[in-house]
């Protein structure tokens with residue numbers, strides 16, 4: 001799957017992931033009303049609205065971007081109905097040829113990680129028949145429990161030709177509280193980055209490993225160091241746009257081949273119609289606004305890359 005992701009990034013000249021983090025406050029009124037009229041003003045109605053909203057964005061952007069990243073918490077908050085909107089979103093995105101990164105941030109003791117890996121990336125056999133759970137292509141994983149919490153995910157990825165993005169340095173303001181702590185004079189995120197690179201060397205696609213890393217756009221100096229520490233690791237970079245990450249900060253997350261990083265934007269794309277510069281689209285045109293936001297992001301990244309040469 002890492003090879004397919006890299007190929008799609010190259011073909012589309014867009015190292016961009018659309019983050020599908022639907023929030024009710026972004027939902028255009030016409031979508032909410034239609035869903036409530038059909039399914040009732042309840043969890044089922046909300047789940048229907050989420051699905052319709054996502055479908056509009058996927059239809060408007062799938063020919064421009066290689067991947068989407070549905071963030072499971074945004075669905076989970078609406079219980080089973082929300083989770084079924086998550087699954088519909090995963091399946092539909094795959095039908096449209098998108099690589100799906102399930103942002104699930106799992107990680108536990110070995111046996112529990114095994115079950116998470118099966119549910120999100122693998123399969124179960126029941127009565128001699130094969131069943132798949134959420135079946136994303138990649139998932140995000142939290143490495144804090146150590147190797148035995150990570151190996152079950154790697155094993156399933158190897159078998160299924162899928163992949164991981166392991167949290168190394170996160171984009172949030174307090175990420176340094178633990179991640180920047182020094183151990184033998186090295187910050188923890190560097191130790192984790194080294195470990196991710198080691199796991200990655202043993203699990204390679206053609207030019208990059210299918211064991212990737214997450215490094216936030218909001219810490220560009222650390223991104224630069226981590227890029228060098230993990231040369232063959234694909235880096236998923238959240239924090240562009242809404243969290244303040246700028247295109248010029250991101251050039252060092254890429255290798256000289258122009259590859260090695262994929263930048264996520266969630267609110268900046270899916271709620272573009274609410275933002276300055278996109279007013280002309282209005283609520284009805286939210287999906288067209290998201291398409292325009294992808295085009296603008298691609299241009300922003302391209303310009304910064306060219307300026308760095």
Ligand SMILES: O=C(O)c1cc(=O)[nH]c(=O)n1[C@@H]1O[C@H](COP(=O)(O)O)[C@@H](O)[C@H]1O
Nearest residue numbers: 071140170171214216238242243265266267
């Ligand atoms: O794993 C992630 O995707 C992630 C890691 C991180 O360090 N920071 C971070 O913001 N994210 C996710 O990336 C998305 C960022 O959303 P926006 O800030 O709206 O672009 C959310 O889904 C976050 O959960």
